[in-house]
Amino acid sequence: MSDKKKLSVWVFVRVFFRTLILQAVWNFKSLLSVGVSFALVPVAKHLCKDKQEQAKMLRRHLYFFNSQPYFASFALGAIARLEEERINGQIEGTEKIDAFKNALIGPLGAVGDLYFWGTIKPASILLGLTGALYFDALLGKLLSILAMLIVFNVPHLRIRAKGLWKGYQRGYEIYKSLKSEKFARIRFIYQLAGAFFMGMIISFLLVTTLQVDYIQSIVFVLGILMAAVFYKRKKGNYLTVISSVVLALIIGLI
Amino acid sequence: MELFLISLIGGLLVLDTTAVLQVLISQPLVSGALLGWLLGDVSLGLRLGILLQLLWLNQLPVGAAKVPEGNLGAVVAVILVFMVKDWIPIYPNILIVSVVLYAMIVSALGVKLVTTIRNQNIFFLDRAVKGLEAGDVAILGRMTFLALLFHFLFLVAAVFISVWIGWELFRFLLPKLPVHWEYVARYVEFAIMGSGVGLTLNFFKEKRIGLPILLGMIVGMVILVLL
Structure with missing residues (x-):
């Protein structure tokens, strides 16, 4: 029993830092796989007795894989656990590990994209933008940007670290932690905050333009309405912005 | 030489978009302020960052999706604005229109760059x-850092070439524009902000989100009236 391999916290610290460049070799053939394999090098070095065995294990992780980059930590932690169990003889073969990794792609992408790209990122940026607009003093504006970076990166770095640890603790069971309901509360808070800041931005732009020239406010509102119409017709950002610019130029001619 | 050095910093900042960290320092609001500070006017850099920030916020880098490199x-x-501003100080509105349109062209070409x-x-x-x-x-480490180096060099080259072409274009075209166009372009900044807000509002389509937007508007108005 004493010769059983056990991954240490230090191994996960090294994996964590490697996840910060997880997408460095993102490619259209295997997507995130090189980053995953690169991040698992400390795990392979700890578990496998020689270079050949390490290379064999890491080679298996070069097949197709994708995930929201921060949420990939859940997969990395779980894979580390399963590889540890395989080396210790608790899992036979590698097929189950590979199949499990493939099965995680869907939930990791779906939950992670919605959580970070669809909620936390816009809400954090809207906070920074609100401060940058409302504060007159430069210091206030810069502190708002700092607040934006903190509000985004605390959950970001927490998920990277927690994902690794939770994945390692739960192994095959990690998929239970990847249900969208598990992240619903934080997501809801950020969603509300994002909407609130959006409202503050709208009122700032409306009031400040009204104070100068009411036509500025009309152009601003027309810009919003055009974006809504163009979005509904799936026209994309370029056409939306260019059309608003053209409209502003036409109004400017009057 | 100065353009080369600032392109290096620009390349480093853009690297944060996907390849390294992803801590939001590549967002226009942050990169605008940082570049503004380096080029001698934080407020101007920040103003441009604010203007450009909302234009691409609704584009989600989901899966293998190709999104504009805003x-x-x-x-x-x-x-580009810092290079041109002293040269054509009488055209702030025209400069804003030109630079935003140019940024959009660069962001579209950036998709090709990322694909490459x-x-x-x-x-x-x-x-x-x-x-x-x-x-x-050890090949994994070597390939990872080599790929990062290539990515960085591509970005530096993209920033350098885009700014250089933009500088030449602006230097050639802007003086040829009639002066009254400056007056015609006086509302463009607000149209761009409106488009950005409209595009970003698409994040908040759920019915339950309407109330916090309204609350934010009321609180914002109260703050503006009181201060």
Whole structure:
């Protein structure tokens, strides 16, 4: 029993830092796989007795894989656990590990994209933008940007670290932690905050333009309405912005 | 020389978009302020960052989706404004229109650049596969850092070339514009902000989100009236 391999916290610290460049070799053939394999090098070095065995294990992780980059930590932690169990003889073969990794792609992408790209990122940026607009003093504006970076990166770095640890603790069971309901509360808070800041931005732009020239406010509102119409017709950002610019130029001619 | 150095910093900032960290320093609001500070006017850099920030916020980098490289466009736009501003100080409105449109062109071309980088990365993947099959574990580190270096060099070149072309274009075209166009372009900044807000509002389509937006508007108005 004493010769059983056990991954240490230090191994996960090294994996964590490697996840910060997880997408460095993102490619259209295997997507995130090189980053995953690169991040698992400390795990392979700890578990496998020689270079050949390490290379064999890491080679298996070069097949197709994708995930929201921060949420990939859940997969990395779980894979580390399963590889540890395989080396210790608790899992036979590698097929189950590979199949499990493939099965995680869907939930990791779906939950992670919605959580970070669809909620936390816009809400954090809207906070920074609100401060940058409302504060007159430069210091206030810069502190708002700092607040934006903190509000985004605390959950970001927490998920990277927690994902690794939770994945390692739960192994095959990690998929239970990847249900969208598990992240619903934080997501809801950020969603509300994002909407609130959006409202503050709208009122700032409306009031400040009204104070100068009411036509500025009309152009601003027309810009919003055009974006809504163009979005509904799936026209994309370029056409939306260019059309608003053209409209502003036409109004400017009057 | 100065353009080369600032392109290096621009390339480093844009690297944060996907390849390294992803801590939001590549967002126009942050990169605008940082570049503005380096180029001698934080407030101007920040103003441009605010203007450009909302234009691409609704574009989600989901899966293998190709989204406009707004961060690259914003970095180019900010550097370009700092190069041109003293040269054509009487055209602030025209400069804003030109630079935003130019940033959008750069962001669209940036998609091609990212596609090229991602195709190029297949080469590093293949080398990693071969190396590991030969028992070379260190190949993963070498290929990762080599890919990062290539990515960085591509971005530096993209920033440098885009700013240089923009500078030449602006220098040639802007003096030819009739002076009254400056007056015609006086509402464009507000139209761009309106578009950005409208595009970003698409994040908040759920019915339950209407109330916090309204609350934010009321609180915002109260703050503006009181202060």
